[in-house]
Amino acid sequence: MTFNPLRERGIPLDQQVRNWSELDVMPIDPDHADPYTRCRVITMNGIETEAIFFSHHMARHCPDLETKQQLARVRYIEAQQQKAVNWLLPGVASVLETTIAYEQVAVDLTAWVARMEPDSYLKQAYQFGVLEDFDHLYRYANLFEMIEHRKAETIVDRLTEVMPGRPTYLQHRDPMDNVREPYNRAAAAPLSKLHALTIMSAEQQTMNFYMNTGPMYMEPIARQLYQEIGLVEEEHVTHYESLMDPGETWWERLLLHEYNECYLYHSFMETESDRRVKAIWELHLNMELEHLRLAAELFKKHDDRDPEQVVGDRLPAPVTFEPNKEYIREILSTQIDYTTLGTGYVQEAHERFQRMQEKILGGERSPSEVVIDDNRHKSGEEYRLEIEGPHPMPSLRVHR
Template identity: 45%
Template structure:
């Protein structure tokens, strides 16, 4: 049992580092255990989340002393984030960075799934592990074809993890289940850890232009980037939106203490291990600061939120066995790399359940519904680009259906509302309707020709460009003004009204 409140840490005034202490050399990724890189990326993620959260409180709290204290905590997190960043060797390409991130995501998905006490949340992490393994498999395939450095090593690891195909009549192996004795607070910590990792990966996919990637990489890169958006949304739904600033601060600090403690037990690289030990000593003190702020402003004790301690952490070394069993029980090896991973029944069930969960702000509105459709439409265009022949017609049919549903909701609900309520509504809607008219003509031409048409791919590319330009215009010129002009409750009522049509 680990209770970080039982230990004293380094006093806050002694935690500032000078530039020499922050100037660390990167690890040698070719010689260290791959789990070292995964742990560094996890730390990079949680410190990035800590920076944003600490500064958010510093910007918004009325008490000037609290603002100064939170600003200092954010500064300390920046120092730790800088070191974690520098421990990672500089990648030579977008593909190499993507490989590192997806490799780390698979490790962390597996690790959290093994430790998660809640069965439904565990299914989410297992679903993530399968999806991220598929992403890693596809990137590795591209890296091997392109002759990228390090590809052979990752190929060997994937080959070792992939299970043998079950023989006729043979039941697949059962995936390992996490220890049921773990305490409920572990769920909050796990959710924050994975959300932090997915947010970092989303930032990578958003900031790196795929047009600068190797041409072989671009289709997979675009589709996987869209998948990361969905994964972030899934994990946001696992974080309690009703928790106060101070309850969230306690969870953030407790989680960092637990991660550094866990990684300290497992770390094989002596230099990196010394970093985890130092940062654990720092976070122990910051947890006490969070405890005092919770008492002062929330009138609660830390134990009410996270209990009196957490179980000893699981090691990364059994991730491979867990993943092998999970793949054997859930996945046909032929599905890997084909774009069909999302059709695995367990993944479809988890995605459907999370999609129907309440939004993290308590309720979604019609703008949320339409924006989600925009994201799904973009994902389907990506799937259509890489779909195997046997899946292509199904993806195309789903895309046509979704475009038709989306247009109907806009024509019947959104555009009339925008025309009557927003500034310059008549001109905005006129331009959007003209774009939709051209898109409809392109779509009808493709429907008539069918997926076997020799110009189908070229015409779909033109359709995609027109649709994505149209969705950007809606999100820039129509949706924000609707949010400003129409009461929130009315937008939420419209969401309820249009959902049956969307789900039909």
């Protein structure tokens, strides 16, 4: 059955404001909830946060008072949605526990997008990034064991493996080499546009989270690790945002944001295992249908085009959180030694890469390496969660 959100009617905007009791949602149970329910919550918080940021930026560039007022009305509802979604996360979960869940999102959402992406250049961008987030999960899992004396498998529930990816210290590149070529707005598949917006939003959320939570720890190694990985997440946001065509108009971008929210809420409503959370996805979908209608009207008025020219006439197959162990192992076996050069990828470490390594590391071991050594010393061995088979791990050829 096809679903075209452009032809559906949602809840009228003036009926969408919720009171405190309606916004005060009961959080999920951290010990019994499906880990992928938590992943869906984290994903939608990132999507809603990006929608709010984008609306603010658009308003700052918009001279028309009436349009700015409409953006403000919709944005307030988006802010309520963001609060309801993010407040589903349990307060009893530590920052580090939530961090591991963030990285599980980064691994399994990016891997799924890479598998489904029809454009080979964009697919390569997601495959490149997922190996780095995979390594972040491994580093934080060792910090989690060392500081909180708990295993990351209590969070990821063996759905996602925890083992080395592309080593984090090798992820510090010259900033210019983090910029990719954008898709062509006139030729790219609608799904490609939604993928780019989704992963950029998720990575942006992670970058912001680490920037704000990193200093909350007293342990020096924790503060250092958040600082290092937080810098890599900035690289990732640059990497993914550059995939989007800068020629898209503000109205086109607004349309894509609202359509993507409909797509993801519909996807998660279709795949959610928790009935109570599923009801929230359904409610928010019905709100977003009205937001999309309003955005489509602005798009038709200012760009004088049919919205279906940009987003298509039906939703793609639902975004699905599911294990990607075999897929990630396949990429690990062939791409772990990649780095970037200009807008492309190479396997040999080049001069700019080496220069950046020397600047950022200064001959010292990075926090992402120290945390593994410290956990081996404290716990007797490093923490890994390998579900099956040996782990292939060739090394990047760096001459030091």
